[in-house]
Amino acid sequence: MVHQTINTRINPAPRASSKINNMKQLLWRVVWIAIVGSLVACGSGPRRVVVEEATPAAPAAPVARPVDAAPRASGGLAGAPDTPSPQKFYRSRWVPVSWNELPGWQVDDLSDAWNAWLQNCERPGPLFAPLCRQVKQLLLADNQDKRLWLMSHLQPYRVESLDGNPEGLLTSYYEPLMEASANMRPGFEVPLYAPPDALQQAKRAGQPWLTRQQIDTLPEAKEALRGKEVAWLADPVDALVLHIQGSGRVRITDADGRTRVVRLAYAASNDQPYASVGRWLLDRGLVRDASWPGIKAWISATQSSNPRLVQEMLWSNPRYVFFRPETRTEKDADLGPRGAQGVPLTAGRSVAVDKDSIPYATPLWLTSAGPNGNLQRLVFAQDTGSAIVGAVRADYFAGTGAQAGDFAGRMKQGLRLWVLWPK
Template identity: 50%
Template sequence: MSSPVRRSAGIAPLWAAPARLASCLSSLAGAALLASCSHVPLEPTVPAPTPAPAHPAVQPAPAGTLERSHARWVPASFGELPGWSQDRALELWPALQRGCQTPLSSWARVCAGVRQTQPADDAAARAWLEQHLKVYRVESPEGDPTGLVTGYFEPLVAASRRPSATQRVPLYQAPPDLAWRKPYWTRQQIETQPAAQTALKGREIAWVEDPLDALVLQIQGSGRLQMTEADGRQRLVRLAFAGHNGQPYKSVGRWLIDQGELKPGEASWPGIKDWARRNPRRVQEMLWQNPRYVFFREEPLPDPSLGPKGAQAVPLTPGRSVAVDPASVPYGTPVWLDTTEPLSTRPLQRLVMAQDTGSAITGAVRVDYFWGWGDEAETQAGRMKQPLRMWVLWPRS
């Protein structure tokens, strides 16, 4: 997933526009809740599904079904998992071991075995999982086994510790008065009103060239900066979510649709970026439609091979970590995905770990797939919106 630092080519005129954001949190209570803000799906969120009937037909639950608040788990078998024997199951092991750092009580025995085991190959990993876990098919409470998979990623952006002629879009720390001034200044006020600018003066973490770079950092809730320090040294650092201004979130993708600028099928992240490149004089107008503003904190990045911490409070693993609705699937649960690659019919069938969540990730068969960081991850995440079936693996009694 590695790639050069992304610089948005061809949009130099956009530096004067304010960066626009999304945040997945409406409150800041507790470390676990802060961790859950590691991402939200790429802007815009998936269009709302057709409303269900007032009284949907409920399929009878087979014997042995486990009921959860947003889902039901129907007993299944490893033989039912499409592509099970072809998955490189050994790749899951680091993510599984990290998930076992904070296990549920029902996973204590299995996680003890995970920590003491290092399978020799994919076949050995599958055999160990088959011996210790059992399979359930995830369905809606009404018995529907189909759902949706989208993707997210960790942006990688070039930044500078000081503003320059080209890098003039600031990324801010949370201001001291954020906790008591509620709601805080809107996005437009932060960009235009002297009082708001005075309150944030000196709180700049870094400066980036393109407001769309700032936009995607705030949409995803975290990111990597290839930082040019004041002495010219280069350093890779991570930005993490540190709060927002308490203003309502408004989708710029929805605004573009309502303005007739994009069709619903075009309002993906690549579509929004393309519109911005073609309409540089209207970018500021677009960005100010959303009054919410996100603040960051800087963190060290000791191991660049690991992603940001998800809602389970463990680092995410590219291609092996997903966000789920925890009312459907508890954190730390292995999940089997049956879907396709973005814009493709090639199957994407693999075992992943439920280690994150997001504000738009709700429902039984609903997953956001963590692609990693860099250009390839951004491209894949921005295009991902496919039908999904999923199963969970759970400790045997």
């Protein structure tokens, strides 16, 4: 398979500043300086972290518990003698640093990051909400002005584990795009389901529902899921991929020959623990490469000769995800899926985190270097995942489609994170 990676740099949006004359540029500078000056003069005391609950359109996400915010640093920029002291946030420790500690801080193109911040402002939570008016006003500002504004309003904190380790793990995920049918027919016999009533009953009782194998084999499961089909796929491996990613798009060809793309959003899970099929294959010595390209190569080589072994691999992950079709308007057709924060994800600028380490809506500086890519960029904590656990842990949203999937399937390398926290 030819390895393709997504372009981790997105071309900046068209700049209106290239078309205005020098007088307007001077006027913009004066206005911007006035905005920043007024904001710096309006400092408030220490805040407490309260992250808003996710919208019903997103997977259920508990509200983050209150934590004492870091003391405010007078003087504006990090590195001053009165820099805040280290803070703890449940699973992580935040250590205040100066801006010059952030690798690549001066070179990141902030134009596409700003688009992600505008999405962030749909549900910023009370801590970041006061910044959103200025974020919108700075949309057409250049990178230098955006960077200066960030440095005057935010304090960087290096994220560490509670024992002081700043090193962690970066993986990646994506939104699959798969061929599907609205009805079962030859070649499309693998269902994707909406949540059944029995699942809600199990949740009310505080119990997990049936495992993946039980859902596939038990008559009572088939009966509970009758009429809950939202689409039919050709391959059970594709269904597993959708379950692991948590959402995706399917291209459906109707009886009249017309095609339409439907986004399937996360609706619920069976509350069974997630288990890695890659780990299952490694433990049995069946593969040496447990990336998704490696797993797919093993499946391709094994499916015809030993289909029962492939089925056993699929059942090794008991977790099962249910979906709901999402209405897509012309306005949001090109937006990413909604993460646990309740806002659309932005390719290359959204990450899933452990919400007990980093609250939703938090801007982060991310650095990661390895064979799958060198990243130094501004991202936002907008999602979570059952496998994303730990202080310095992130899952990088790569985008939609096969190219993003190839990048995501190979990404597994070291990570360092800095929280950018309001002063």
